[in-house]
Amino acid sequence: xxxxxxxxxxxxxxxxxxxxxxxxxxxxxxxxxxxxxxxxxxxxxxxxxxxxxxxxxxxxxxxxxxxxxxxxxxxxxxxxxxxxxxxxxxxxxxxxxxxxxxxxxxxxxxxxxxxxxxxxxxxxxxxxxxxxxxxxxxxxxxxxxxxxxxxxxxxxxxxxxxxxxxxxxxxxxxxxxxxxxxxxxxxxxxxxxxxxxxxxxxxxxxxxxxxxxxxxxxxxxxxxxxxxxxxxxxxxxxxxxxxxxxxxxxxxxxxxxxxxxxxxxxxxxxxxxxxxxxxxxxxxxxxxxxxxxxxxxxxxxxxxxxxxxxxxxxxxxxxxxxxxxxxxxxxxxxxxxxxxxxxxxxxxxxxxxxxxxxxxxxxxxxxxx
Numbered sequence: 001x002x003x004x005x006x007x008x009x010x011x012x013x014x015x016x017x018x019x020x021x022x023x024x025x026x027x028x029x030x031x032x033x034x035x036x037x038x039x040x041x042x043x044x045x046x047x048x049x050x051x052x053x054x055x056x057x058x059x060x061x062x063x064x065x066x067x068x069x070x071x072x073x074x075x076x077x078x079x080x081x082x083x084x085x086x087x088x089x090x091x092x093x094x095x096x097x098x099x100x101x102x103x104x105x106x107x108x109x110x111x112x113x114x115x116x117x118x119x120x121x122x123x124x125x126x127x128x129x130x131x132x133x134x135x136x137x138x139x140x141x142x143x144x145x146x147x148x149x150x151x152x153x154x155x156x157x158x159x160x161x162x163x164x165x166x167x168x169x170x171x172x173x174x175x176x177x178x179x180x181x182x183x184x185x186x187x188x189x190x191x192x193x194x195x196x197x198x199x200x201x202x203x204x205x206x207x208x209x210x211x212x213x214x215x216x217x218x219x220x221x222x223x224x225x226x227x228x229x230x231x232x233x234x235x236x237x238x239x240x241x242x243x244x245x246x247x248x249x250x251x252x253x254x255x256x257x258x259x260x261x262x263x264x265x266x267x268x269x270x271x272x273x274x275x276x277x278x279x280x281x282x283x284x285x286x287x288x289x290x291x292x293x294x295x296x297x298x299x300x301x302x303x304x305x306x307x308x309x310x311x312x313x314x315x316x317x318x319x320x321x322x323x324x325x326x327x328x329x330x331x332x333x334x335x336x337x338x339x340x341x342x343x344x345x346x347x348x349x350x351x352x353x354x355x356x357x358x359x360x361x362x363x364x365x366x367x368x369x
Contacts, residue, residue, distance in 0.1 A: 006034060006368045010099040010117070012042040012090075013110035014049030017202070018129060018277040022357075023049075023105040024056045025169035026127065029361035040097050042090065044109045063089055065108040086112040094120060101125060101367050104140065111136045118143025123367035127360060129168050129276035132304040133157050145367055148360050150276060150353065151308065166360050167353020168280035173261045175284055175354060184266030187259070188252055194226045195335050198267025198287075200257070205232015206273055208323040209292050213271070214242050216328030217251055223332050226250035228266060230257045269335055271327065274306035274317075283351040288344035289315045290330055292323050314347035 011027055013019045027039050043049035045062035053060040065086035090112040094102070102117035104110040104126045117124050118140070126144045128137050131151040138157055141147060147158045150168040185192045197220070201209040210231055220227055231239040231253050239253040257263050264270075264285045272278050274291040282289050291309075293302035309315035316334065318326045334340055 006100055006365050008038045008099045009101050010040050010042055011103045012113035013105035013107035014043040015047050015107035018275045019105045019107045020049045020052050021171055021277060022169045025357040026360050027058055029357035033361055042109050042113050061093055063109050063112055065112055087116055090116040101364050114140045114143055125364055130301045130305055131308050132299050132301040134298040146363050164363055167356035168276055169357035169360055170281050174281050177261045179261055179265040181265055184262045187262040188228055188266060190226050194224055195268050196266055197227045198263055198270045199229045200272045202273050205235045208320045210235040212323035212327035215324055217246055217248055219328050221248050228263055229253045274302040276305055279305055283348050286345050286349040288341045290318055291315055292318050292320055295320050312347055
């Protein structure tokens with residue numbers, strides 16, 4: 001990798017942790033290959049990448065860009081002007097920074113930057129996290145020289161000759177998590193003798209999951225279970241009030257979990273949305289899981305992500321509309337079935353892809369002219 005002089009790279013995309021964390025993992029792998037490399041991120045103003053990327057030590061510039069509103073909205077009327085403005089600004093950033101390669105990881109900003117790079121004949125690599133890609137990446141694939149994917153059989157969406165199977169790049173402290181279950185439990189101040197449910201609905205939480213967990217608190221307590229519950233900011237006050245009112249000492253609501261390596265180590269059973277990055281992290285950690293896919297995700301890709309595992313007896317699924325009642329029943333029944341728990345944990349590890357960031361970084365270096 002060190003033979004190739006890759007000096008300047010733009011990484012574009014964001015909007016959610018599912019795009020941001022793999023982007024940072026790729027940047028870290030490139031830095032490891034060449035510490036002097038200059039990496040510039042381009043994201044969307046007002047989105048979480050504008051905070052998370054600088055916190056990881058990288059520069060970022062923002063575009064004023066948003067997506068099409070699914071409901072009738074006046075915002076859709078100004079969208080074409082925003083897209084044109086974003087592409088124009090992206091072209092200016094590319095001209096000024098002069099990258100040798102542009103990497104797109106998904107999200108609104110990625111579309112503008114990859115399109116602008118493609119028009120300028122700059123080598124482009126797209127990293128597709130999901131088993132069913134969104135329309136943006138499918139449309140942008142014409143500009144890509146490499147398309148790094150995390151699932152097999154992606155040639156039904158992308159040109160076969162451009163595809164490289166790499167898996168999804170995940171955070172190093174999770175991929176090589178050295179903490180034991182006991183250390184994870186201790187970090188959260190819980191009881192190592194009790195079976196533990198980890199609930200993660202994403203950085204903003206998930207309403208259906210949160211309501212299902214709130215409805216299950218009494219049953220969880222009766223069954224001597226403890227819960228680490230990432231609620232997201234919008235639901236935190238309601239969750240904490242419910243826990244305090246019921247005096248549930250082993251239910252720990254948290255607005256956000258900073259140290260997910262401790263959380264994954266602590267959890268015996270994980271309840272989660274079915275975003276691609278969550279699945280990749282849980283596969284590497286070998287966790288028994290119940291997925292509650294977000295039905296409004298583009299192309300219903302979360303359900304497709306989850307079903308890829310469910311069909312291999314590597315995870316369980318509860319529909320979003322059934323979470324209020326079904327979530328507690330399935331969680332309690334699964335935790336009581338040691339054979340099922342072992343089967344789920346073993347089978348999900350078959351989906352694990354290690355060192356994906358380093359493999360993608362190697363593919364980036366191959367694109368340098």
